[in-house]
């Protein structure tokens with residue numbers, strides 16, 4: 311079977327890397343998605359373990375269509391009775407880009423009608439009452455190529471369940487994990503986020519270091535599928551529980567705002583990880599760890615009133631980070647002038663999107679110790 315792990319642009323390589331680590335080797339990386347082939351156990355494993363993917367979908371069929379008739383006929387011919395009973399509630403989501411069929415709502419209703427007709431024909435009934443379990447069908451059209459798929463997730467994979475309180479401008483959990491995977495972080499590497507807000511980056515890092523499956527404590531739409539044996543998810547969860555380690559971590563989150571640190575403590579408790587938290591302005595940053603990975607998501611200064619204070623914060627960051635030359639420094643911001651304000655050209659820049667805002671992830675590699 312073919313599955314699609316969707317991701318934010320720029321994080322595809324991290325999704326492919328995680329799939330390979332999970333033993334799912336048959337992958338193909340495209341823009342904002344990674345296709346993988348496997349069985350239902352691979353699907354359940356991917357759902358539980360993928361940290362930087364947004365969703366996992368199971369492909370039902372793909373075809374070319376540039377008219378509503380063609381969309382209807384080809385959708386109807388797919389084997390819907392393999393997945394849907396005569397009573398399944400069918401919900402269709404859709405998106406279309408660079409295609410003749412651009413009206414998403416029309417495409418959704420045509421796909422729904424075609425599925426209902428297909429089920430009526432295969433079950434020899436006149437009515438599909440839609441009184442039982444819901445299945446979400448995704449129709450995606452890109453350059454007139456249609457993909458029809460079942461949504462395996464329900465809520466997006468960023469909904470891990472540990473972040474119950476929010477601060478202004480939090481990172482999504484999937485992006486937080488993606489930033490860590492793009493950095494040179496290993497389980498025993500010290501990690502600091504000196505502007506940690508609700509704690510997303512330190513908590514995601516702690517889950518990576520302790521080998522905790524990020525979605526262990528949530529449910530998935532695929533668990534409601536009638537055609538899927540209950541044991542698939544039960545066994546995948548059991549093996550995820552067994553994989554968990556309790557190694558001592560060198561991870562620290564700090565923030566100038568005491569309220570944020572209170573929330574971080576609650577979130578870490580819910581996620582089941584032990585992290586050091588501190589109320590501290592970035593200018594007072596010190597560390598006993600000689601080297602490690604620092605990742606931060608400072609304010610961006612989007613509002614005119616914040617622009618000056620953000621400039622002085624970025625300059626202050628440079629002074630402070632220069633005191634720890636053996637640390638790799640990573641900063642995500644949408645502020646286009648970041649490098650000139652910070653006063654240093656990054657070793658690597660990666661374009662990412664954060665809540666619809668175009669951001670850059672600036673990476674400064676650590677100074678190599680001299681012999």
Ligand SMILES: C[S@@+](CC[C@H](N)C(=O)[O-])C[C@H]1O[C@@H](n2cnc3c(N)ncnc32)[C@H](O)[C@@H]1O
Nearest residue numbers: 480481505506507508510565566567591592607
């Ligand atoms: C964009 S938010 C970080 C959100 C965080 N990544 C999350 O996922 O919740 C920026 C954070 O920087 C903190 N901050 C602003 N100025 C600071 C300073 N001078 N020192 C330390 N923290 C600061 C704010 O309190 C805020 O929590």
